[in-house]
Amino acid sequence: MAGFEELDVWKRSVELSAEVYRSLATCRDYGFKDQITRSGLSIPSNIAEGYERQTVPDRIKFLDYARGSSGEFRTQALVGTKAGLLSKDLADSWIDESKQLSAMIQGLIRSLKNR
Numbered sequence: 183m184a185g186f187e188e189l190d191v192w193k194r195s196v197e198l199s200a201e202v203y204r205s206l207a208t209c210r211d212y213g214f215k216d217q218i219t220r221s222g223l224s225i226p227s228n229i230a231e232g233y234e235r236q237t238v239p240d241r242i243k244f245l246d247y248a249r250g251s252s253g254e255f256r257t258q259a260l261v262g263t264k265a266g267l268l269s270k271d272l273a274d275s276w277i278d279e280s281k282q283l284s285a286m287i288q289g290l291i292r293s294l295k296n297r
Contacts, residue, residue: 185233186229186230186232186233186234189229189233189290190286191229191283191286191287191290192226192229192230192233194279194282194283194286195225195226195229195248195283196226198222198225198276198279198280198283199219199222199223199225199226201276202218202219202222202276203219203222205272206218206219209267211265211267214258214261214262214265214267217258218255218258218259218262221251221254221255221258222251222255224247224248224251224254224255225248225251225252225255225280225283226248227248228244228245228247228248228251229244229245229248229287231244232244232245232247232248238294238295238297241294242291242294242295245287245290245291245294246291248287249284249287249288249291252280252281252283252284252287253280253284255276255280256276256277256280256281259273259276259277259280260273260277
C-alpha cells in the first residue's frame, strides 16, 4: 500500500487547507477563522492518520472522519458566505473542491472494503 503522501486526495486536501490559511490570514473573526481552518486541516490529517493505522477497519474509520470533516468544512464555507466573511466565488470554489475530496475519500473507503 502506498504511503499517504502519494495519494492525490491527500495532496489536494493539503493544498485546500493551506489555501484556507492564506485566504483568512487577515480575518478578524477569530471564532470563524479557527473553526474553518481546523475542519480544513482535519481532512488531510485524518487521511494521514488512517493510512498510518495497521488495520483496515481503523483506516476506514479515519477516512470516514476525513469525509465528515469535509462536510463540516462545506457547512462553514456556506455560513462564511452568508455572514459576509467569504466571497461567494471563494466559498463556491472551496465547496466544489471539498465535494470532490469527499468523493475521492469514499472511493478509497470502497477500495479498502473490497480487499
